[in-house]
Amino acid sequence: MLTFTVRRLLYGIVLLFVIVTLAYLLLYAAAGNVGRTILGPTATQATVALKNQQLGLNSPLISRYFSWLGHALTGNFGSSWFTNQPVTTAIITRLQVTLILVLGAVIVSAVASAALGVWAALRGGWVDRVIQVFSVLGFAIPGFLIALFLVRIFALGLHWFKPTGYVPITYYFGGWIRTVTLPIIALSIALVAGIAQQVRSSVIDSLRQDWVRTLRSRGISERSVLFKHVLRNAGGPALSVLALSFVGLLGGAVIIEQIFGIPGLGQIAVLATSQGDVPLVMGLVVAIGVIVIVVNLVVDLLQGFLNPKARIS
Amino acid sequence: MSEAAVSSGALAPDISSDIRAARSHLARRFLKNTLGIAALAVLVLIVLAAIFAPLLTSYDPNAVSVLNILQGPGAGHLLGTDGAGRDVWARLLFGARFTLAGALLATVVAAVLGITSGLVAGYYGKWFESVSSWVTTLLMALPGIVVLLAARAVLGPSLWSVMIIFGVLLAPAFYRLVYAAVSGVRNELFVDAARVSGVSDFRIIARHILTVVRAPIILQASIVFGIAIAVQVGLDFLGFGDQTIPTWGNILNDGFTNLYRDPQLVIWPGLAIVITGVALTLFANALRDELEHSARPSRRRRAAVATAAAEPVPPVSNTIVHDEQDTATEAPLLHIEGLAVGYPQPDGSVTRVVDNVSLNIGRGEVHGLIGESGSGKTQTAWSVLRLLPSGGEVLEGSIQFDGEDLSKVPSAKMQDIRGGRIAYIPQEPMSNLDPSFTIGSQLTEPMRIKLGVSKAEARARALQLLGQVGIPNPERTFASYPHELSGGMAQRVLIAGAVSCEPDLVIADEPTTALDVTIQAEILDLLRDLQQELGVTILIVTHNFGVVADLCDQVSVMQKGRIVETGPARSLFANPQHPYTRSLFDAILDESPARGPYAEVLPR
Numbered sequence: 001m002l003t004f005t006v007r008r009l010l011y012g013i014v015l016l017f018v019i020v021t022l023a024y025l026l027l028y029a030a031a032g033n034v035g036r037t038i039l040g041p042t043a044t045q046a047t048v049a050l051k052n053q054q055l056g057l058n059s060p061l062i063s064r065y066f067s068w069l070g071h072a073l074t075g076n077f078g079s080s081w082f083t084n085q086p087v088t089t090a091i092i093t094r095l096q097v098t099l100i101l102v103l104g105a106v107i108v109s110a111v112a113s114a115a116l117g118v119w120a121a122l123r124g125g126w127v128d129r130v131i132q133v134f135s136v137l138g139f140a141i142p143g144f145l146i147a148l149f150l151v152r153i154f155a156l157g158l159h160w161f162k163p164t165g166y167v168p169i170t171y172y173f174g175g176w177i178r179t180v181t182l183p184i185i186a187l188s189i190a191l192v193a194g195i196a197q198q199v200r201s202s203v204i205d206s207l208r209q210d211w212v213r214t215l216r217s218r219g220i221s222e223r224s225v226l227f228k229h230v231l232r233n234a235g236g237p238a239l240s241v242l243a244l245s246f247v248g249l250l251g252g253a254v255i256i257e258q259i260f261g262i263p264g265l266g267q268i269a270v271l272a273t274s275q276g277d278v279p280l281v282m283g284l285v286v287a288i289g290v291i292v293i294v295v296n297l298v299v300d301l302l303q304g305f306l307n308p309k310a311r312i313s
Numbered sequence: 314m315s316e317a318a319v320s321s322g323a324l325a326p327d328i329s330s331d332i333r334a335a336r337s338h339l340a341r342r343f344l345k346n347t348l349g350i351a352a353l354a355v356l357v358l359i360v361l362a363a364i365f366a367p368l369l370t371s372y373d374p375n376a377v378s379v380l381n382i383l384q385g386p387g388a389g390h391l392l393g394t395d396g397a398g399r400d401v402w403a404r405l406l407f408g409a410r411f412t413l414a415g416a417l418l419a420t421v422v423a424a425v426l427g428i429t430s431g432l433v434a435g436y437y438g439k440w441f442e443s444v445s446s447w448v449t450t451l452l453m454a455l456p457g458i459v460v461l462l463a464a465r466a467v468l469g470p471s472l473w474s475v476m477i478i479f480g481v482l483l484a485p486a487f488y489r490l491v492y493a494a495v496s497g498v499r500n501e502l503f504v505d506a507a508r509v510s511g512v513s514d515f516r517i518i519a520r521h522i523l524t525v526v527r528a529p530i531i532l533q534a535s536i537v538f539g540i541a542i543a544v545q546v547g548l549d550f551l552g553f554g555d556q557t558i559p560t561w562g563n564i565l566n567d568g569f570t571n572l573y574r575d576p577q578l579v580i581w582p583g584l585a586i587v588i589t590g591v592a593l594t595l596f597a598n599a600l601r602d603e604l605e606h607s608a609r610p611s612r613r614r615r616a617a618v619a620t621a622a623a624e625p626v627p628p629v630s631n632t633i634v635h636d637e638q639d640t641a642t643e644a645p646l647l648h649i650e651g652l653a654v655g656y657p658q659p660d661g662s663v664t665r666v667v668d669n670v671s672l673n674i675g676r677g678e679v680h681g682l683i684g685e686s687g688s689g690k691t692q693t694a695w696s697v698l699r700l701l702p703s704g705g706e707v708l709e710g711s712i713q714f715d716g717e718d719l720s721k722v723p724s725a726k727m728q729d730i731r732g733g734r735i736a737y738i739p740q741e742p743m744s745n746l747d748p749s750f751t752i753g754s755q756l757t758e759p760m761r762i763k764l765g766v767s768k769a770e771a772r773a774r775a776l777q778l779l780g781q782v783g784i785p786n787p788e789r790t791f792a793s794y795p796h797e798l799s800g801g802m803a804q805r806v807l808i809a810g811a812v813s814c815e816p817d818l819v820i821a822d823e824p825t826t827a828l829d830v831t832i833q834a835e836i837l838d839l840l841r842d843l844q845q846e847l848g849v850t851i852l853i854v855t856h857n858f859g860v861v862a863d864l865c866d867q868v869s870v871m872q873k874g875r876i877v878e879t880g881p882a883r884s885l886f887a888n889p890q891h892p893y894t895r896s897l898f899d900a901i902l903d904e905s906p907a908r909g910p911y912a913e914v915l916p917r
Contacts, residue, residue: 018451019455136598138596140590144550145583210744210745211745211746213695214739214746217737218731218736218764219733219763221728229747233749244453250459251456252458254458255547269458269462277468304751307748307749308751310747313719
């Protein structure tokens, strides 16, 4: 298990390295005249040249790349071209917000889809059909449309939540709840639709297994059979779906953050890419890459916990 | 639609199962799927509306009219006008052209890249395989939206370039599908045969391999198409798209900016997106259902299997009873009287699999219930435990266990009896242990409930039991998972589990059938030893007279849901009366001549 984990970690690091290198080369190759982009069309030729020199853009791309990589390994990703704010600071402050949204969505959808999936599997009949319909709708309707409906009903209509903005949890808990609830729900719905289906079919599948009868024959309570044994066996496939959805969740967060005006990574992504702020974009690429690697590692460990057979492979 | 669903294959069919079966009649069966056809019809209508947009409206979708801003529906404009006075209906129709064409472009790019690379990697393998799987992992680790935003910064707001890049990002969806299917059939006999007979690789791929993945590709394409629409609309909605063309995202964006002045403007593009998305999903679901349907046994057939090879019970004569040897002075431990078990069918009839079965099992007795498969013996055993498969029920009769009718006790009470007083040894050792828990945890859980012992005590007892059932290294087995055990070991564990809470009655359902012959003998020895040590009563279900001869005091012969002959094993062996019993004996005797000459040969 340990060697497996270490191998996955190394694999992830190599992958990150490849992504970062490609991103760096492509972004700078496409960046054009950076000084002109920053200073705008009114700046003189001389100031543009000076700006380019200040940014170190006159040295060859390869040597710039290695210098950037060296600094990056020490946690220094340079500064934004437009605000001069250090990239690391800019990203870390917003990373927290995005992580709260994304992890919130993961928790909400894990709990909700486990509940709905088990319910549909056990009750069958109309409960099952309603949940199936919900799954189709949740899968078919884009998250941002759901977000619009949610804002219309719960923020503008009922005034339960704030339509836009963000309050840090450390500042005021009630305000935090009122700002993050709708975005998290909007992010979760597509996920719940997919995972609940998976839980439903795995639970139905597990309940048909011989060992369920044997457990019952031992006088194990129905609750323990279901929640301890069946759910644990159904957990593996559901976790796989959740893990593969994670990258998509990060992407979804970009749009959701725009709608709710939440200062997360999405906001930086939009700003940095629209301005062509390459250092910031690179920082973003690294941040997202690291998140994806960490998540994959956690998922591997969880899979090992859920499925003993996965531990030896 | 969630972008990740493609890669997760949440909606993709299980292509590992035999897809070739899916080829036949898939299209024809799909035509019978009402929901799928309705969804397809809606999609065709939307596409037709997009193609014939100029015929359906006389307005120019981009004609700005300052005088006609935000007019409600009617008054010459079917759905009113937007914030710039443009006709909403016209914009929706022409928007469908751009939105659908963009999504189609992404789908085509993804399909062409993914299918080609999947075919090459799957069919030829080698270095191309490793490179493609690397690129796939890489693409799947990239959040699509962020890449698209970056691409927009470099390439400017162009619908087409964004959709091409998104197509590249989605190519793994097709790659994985095609690769899995192709590497699955690569070494199939029919492909080998084609290769040997000199068919070119190109023709093999086209004729034999592409047909296999055709339907899953259509399914994947419809999912990818939906996701492309969602992402494109999302980007346009945020204002990152090309504002000069009407797309559903741009219309939605305009509606959103005028949300307070004219709320209905969001509704029309929203409806268009939702209807298209739902239709695509339903179409994909229907296609997937039909695919899975044809790859697996039909549901009806599976239900038939679940009802345990339900052979209806014919009206039959009485049970032949060999004289009761001891005219039972004490009441039997288990007394089944007139038991009937049935499975209600959808058409209202009830298939009876056990009928009018009566059994008496005295304390400390080993009772064999013998019969061929489908004779109802396992159903009888399960009804004692009240663990009939779903749909099955006891229709008539009583099951008296130590003076209580098990068919009537409340389920909480039954839960106490199960494991505590009546235990069960299953047929297939490997499938009867929960794969996710250690042997130790599965052994101690019932003991802690039934005997109320502490964790440490339960552990000590489990280790002792494991030793008792002949497991050489109890500590190691205690910490093992089921997949680390052999079949014989697993059966010993299950036997240990059955006797762990000191039951009065053990029901063993063909406990040796799934094991190797040498192990069978060991397990029978173990059962006999345990029976003598613990004095437990055993009801053993079997189709093997050898097992009966080895273990049983009493035997009941079951045929087609009825007991045809019952009595002491000795008497029944000496004088089988029912033709069915005799035929069971004949089945054994038939084998013996074959062994005769062999024994004679041996001394030489």
